[in-house]
Amino acid sequence: MIGIEIPSFGKHATQATISRWLKKPGDTVKRDESLFEISTRSIDCEISSPASGVLVEILIPEGATVPMRTLVARIREDRV
């Protein structure tokens, strides 16, 4: 299982809002495919999947504002 975190944008943001989930639990995802969008004071950004597999669980819903580095989802990786 891989945990998906909100990345750090350095000093530019201490927190981010999940503006939209582009996948739902149970969906298959490919590596580098966009999973969700986050929004900070100056940055609006799609976050892509670090691996191919299945999105098992979403921990933080749309609209929630959380600190950077927060764990927001889990992906079960495809066995290669």
Place this chain on the structure above:
Amino acid sequence: MRKCEFRDLGRMAWREAFALQQDLVAERKAGTIPDQLLLVEHPHVITLGRNAHEENILAAPEILERAGIAVEEADRGGDVTYHGPGQLVGYPILDLKEWKRDVGAYVRAIEQVLIDTLAVFGFAGERISGMTGVWVSGKKAAAIGVHLSRWVTSHGFALNIDTDLSYFRYIVPCGLTKPVTSLRDLGCWASRAEVVSVLVDAFARAFDCEVLEAAAVEAR
């Protein structure tokens, strides 16, 4: 060295420039064009970012309409901002996979471009912790709001050259009750062409790329 095509679109409506950005983002994702830097000046427009609070538009719709100010929704970070004549708006469309896969570094580099540009005209632009944009003596000289999709950037920055600052009274810029300024307000009479030339050089340095003028795009 990486190449970046630069086009000065002159005056173009926000919506038209947004459509052009979207086309170029799609082409950049497909790898059919190199990095792009669009420079443009918009007619009066208020744009709302993803985190926009409508209460940060201070005037009623009919007042804005009478003043000739359009209102548009933008898929960038940030709150409410104003664009208008005398403002140099820049939209870099870069594939960060070919530079640094680092969103924070990207925004820092944009800030550096603006700080270096202001420095050439004798002003000490600075970052203020926890706030976006570039500031001179506590006043905001340039705003930043970016969008990233699969590491390709869009939207960007707006630097006030000789913007009529009274138009900012219609909004709370970026949700902050801080004053705005412009090169003219700071006592500098540099022309748009001079600022463009300096900014393009600063951009090439900050992103370590060669900036080449693209074939002229028909601008209105």
